[in-house]
Amino acid sequence: MMKKIVTPITDSAIIDTLKYAMRNGPLPYVRERAHAVLLSSKGYSLAQIADIFGVQYQTISQWVDDWECLGIQGLYKDHGGGKPTIYNxxxxxxxxxxxxxxxxxxxxxxxxxxxxxxxxxxxxxxxxxxxxxxxxx
CATH class of the missing domain: 1.10.10 (Arc Repressor Mutant, subunit A)
Incomplete structure (x- = not known):
């Protein structure tokens, strides 16, 4: 089985942005996801990161996929959760x-x-x- 990780990040501006988001992100989950992306970029396996954050492997996998597809925007959730509204x-x-x-x-x-x-x-x-x-x- 091939080890899934974030494509190594070499751009120092992106690394600095992720570090800033990890420390000063507007929401706790943004800080957590930025940290997970940085760890993955450093070579930590998704299983190791899942263990560090106390979440499922699939959760970390989704965070990595969101980062790969959307970049910084991928650190944010699509919605706030909960049931969708009844009315448009x-x-x-x-x-x-x-x-x-x-x-x-x-x-x-x-x-x-x-x-x-x-x-x-x-x-x-x-x-x-x-x-x-x-x-x-």
Missing amino acids: DQEIERLAELIAEEPRRISYAQAKLEEETGKRASLKTLKRAAKKNRFGI
Whole structure:
């Protein structure tokens, strides 16, 4: 089996950027991934890196693949995790309109939106969407 590692990094600017991201990255997972890429570039195996970070081999493999394909952007996650939103941008805009019509009756917005989109959501979900988008409930 061939040992999978990051293509050796020889550009000092990239190494400096990764070191900076490792120490000062905006999010803990960015710092961790930058560190993992640096270790892989130095010849550590993915199994060794997985052991160092206490994660699965496949996780490190994905980090390396993301780095190889996307560079620095690969250190960041595609999304924040969690369940995808129920409503698209246009439906969120419609929710804002409905809330503006009847700001004290979110159940009105819930019924109207369900009627228009065919998508069912709880009052809690609608309140969360309104709060996230600053609709002023």
